[in-house]
Amino acid sequence: MNTADVIEHQVREVSGVQERCVPASSSMLGTRFSAKWFLPQLLVNVVANKIFALSVIIGVGIWLLVIPVFTGALGANPVEKLLHQTGEIAIWTLGAVLSLSPLRVLFPRSRLVNALNRHRRAIGVSACVYGLMHFGFHLLYEGDAQAIARSFSKPFIWLGLAGLSILVTLAATSNNFSIRKLGGIKWKRLHRLAYAAAALLIYHQAIAGKGHWYIARWLLLSLLVLQTARVTMQLVTKRTRTSQP
């Protein structure tokens, strides 16, 4: 896949949503705002909207990080709470963006999945932003240079830092300029590092708890199920295609 292909691929996705919108909306006109067509189409249009996506991404932060500061819901150890909340948001957001590709392969005709796929860049970059905030709260929690330096001696922290460095690299190259500059194949290869980041960060999150790994285990399970289904689906379609004359 070359540069033009990658960009065109993205453009096609976007217009794909709009193209598919057209017959649906015309049928909507034909049936005079029948609820059967109108509601799902409205949902797809809302989900496909950039402002909607940004509001959800920022809204999560406001709901879980900003409002609790004012309501006192952060509890007795507020910086620790913010540290944990930002980490959890970051890892779930990373999980969300990694589930988009498998979903698209599994449900290629779903308008909702295609609408969600329009936001992969925004969701991916926000995982990085929440990750950076998590790192910032770690520095604040440790409080002084010596304590911070001591924390950097632990493999637990290295895992997090390595994962975050990948996210920063990917976020920095998440723009059309970088795709053009690197070339489609190289860019795609680079961005496959997202899976390495996920592995590092899920492990980081798994060992963070004292002897339990609830979040990591649910996240890991869902991502593995999705990826297995995706690979199976791809193998099956490949075989049926090649077996056809």
Next chain:
Amino acid sequence: MDKQKPRTNCAHDEWNLPDSGITPEACYLHRREFLRVFGLGLAASALLPPGIRAEPAALNDSLNASYKLDGVKLTPEDLITSYNNFYEWGLSKDQPKDLANHGWKTRPWSVEIGGSCANARKLDVDELIKLLGPIERRNYRHRCVEAWSMVIPWDGFPLAKLVDVAQPKPEAKYVRFTSFLDPANCPGQRSNDFAWPYTEGLTIEEARNQLAFIAVGLYGKPLRNQNGAPLRLVVPWKYGFKSAKSLVKIEFVAEQPRTLWNQLAPNEYGFYANVNPNVDHPRWSQKSERVIGAGFFSGKQPTLMFNGYEKQVAHLYAGMDLKKNF
């Protein structure tokens, strides 16, 4: 209790209510339910035999001057009662305050003292308190293995008193502490991730040390459920997880007891678990600690050897490699 004392308008401050107005259950009710049930309680208490009225409303304690901790600021009560590692009720520290107060009862509560001792018996917690009283107050530093700390005014009695009453036999080298098992009421105990019930242990010398304490109250009031009601262990020179909560059994044993955290992650949580700034946890340094209530930008303060109780306990570990026996 002193009836002249002005009644506070704080619903969970059951301390200042007249005896007659209190049912044992009322002490442990959720704030919102308290007012509703309070009326019923007034009516019902007249019908109750006096024995069922649980405990005196105030802990008749006095500060033990040796444990005053001059110049150290006590952690505010609302922080001590809202930030609890009590996995029986949930993994997050704000859950126990909520989940342990949906009608979970810590009265009546029987405690078994057993194992290799001459005076094994099972008795009610209030009998035990009467037996081992008077209750005294001690301000103790509390250092969690997670590198945060508090200063807590506990009310209770020295564990050594209990050991003396039990009269352990010479073969008893350790004491095993067991918490309650009640998966029907405790959401956390329905998870198989932990080997419930919670168990902890001390050497018999540690149990006889003057610092080892059985707490039945906090800030002059009976322990809240989330702090380990009705009675818990407090060993201030060790990480907080050693201080097992809501005890039902205290046994004298010959072998070092297996403890919940040590079984789960022996490389992270040793049997001794003495506060030691020179031995790191695998994931974080133990050199410093975050003081609960100190504020957003407070940073950390240095952690003291044996949590500042070196003078009282260092001799217990003379000649021992503390890096190995962490």
